[in-house]
Amino acid sequence: MMRRILGIDPGSIKTGWGVIEAEGGSFTHLESGILRLGTGEMSGRLLILHRGLCDVIERLKPSECAVEEIFLAKNFQSVLKLGQARGVALLSAGAASIPVREFAAKTVKQAICGQGQASKTQMQNMVIRILGLAENPGEDAADALGIALCAGYSKDGVGADARFRLSSRSRAGTRWRLKES
């Protein structure tokens, strides 16, 4: 069964998003981007976020949505701001009746890089390779695609925490087939 997954990496200044198609361990990048919310009034920023995500959802019609669980943040105000953006992201999916799943950062790293301690750069490089992207979609979009990929792995009966290894060499445009190692 083909699934279309929207990954979201919410933030109060910019929010990354990415939509992939997943079918039996094979992944295709559909579209990804970064919503820039500016630095104005928070209610206006959140409106830009909501409208942007609603537009993505309406155009690309994902069947499910994934966001990262949050456990760490710099300070109280950053958690609060992150929470606000996250709430709007969850609402945007909920308003379109799209089920949302949450994955711990460690689980995402484990699924994409095979280890929970992978660096941001490692993660992004792997996302680019797995999806055969011609260029880096930008940090926030790559993170969102990583979350979408993690959701893609996790429902194929393999489990998001399983280790994967690539079954073919990196080449732009390749649809990576992943096997459990």
Add this chain to the structure above:
Amino acid sequence: MMRRILGIDPGSIKTGWGVIEAEGGSFTHLESGILRLGTGEMSGRLLILHRGLCDVIERLKPSECAVEEIFLAKNFQSVLKLGQARGVALLSAGAASIPVREFAAKTVKQAICGQGQASKTQMQNMVIRILGLAENPGEDAADALGIALCAGYSKDGVGADARFRLSSRSRAGTRWRLKES
């Protein structure tokens, strides 16, 4: 000039709201209530919140909105959840192009009770007296009305932090006229 102010006390389980009319230091209670978001999936809860607030805004057409600033919370997860509900509240106002102002809890207490250290019960009793309510509207709704009242005071040139004293005795239905002491 008559202003119609929506106060919101956001929470991820229930959210209090209240709408008052403010005209030259005189306040009238229009409507208030509590949106119960249940305990289901967060995206569904936030959708109930968004729809509930949009309904209030559409029916009562407030000209401005006020929420409390947050500085304290039990723990990381409670800030995150509070942030999520707060983000949806800000969005709901922003979507209707209603300006939102934020007030510190201390400022609200100072404006309503004349002292920043007032207890929750003192606050609620004062809100009930100022608005001449026949009964307690419920803790969350009373808090939301308190925030709306604080916004009501703050734009009349008096300043939200000024001390007020009631110019007439408590009586249900009384429109309280407030004077600076």
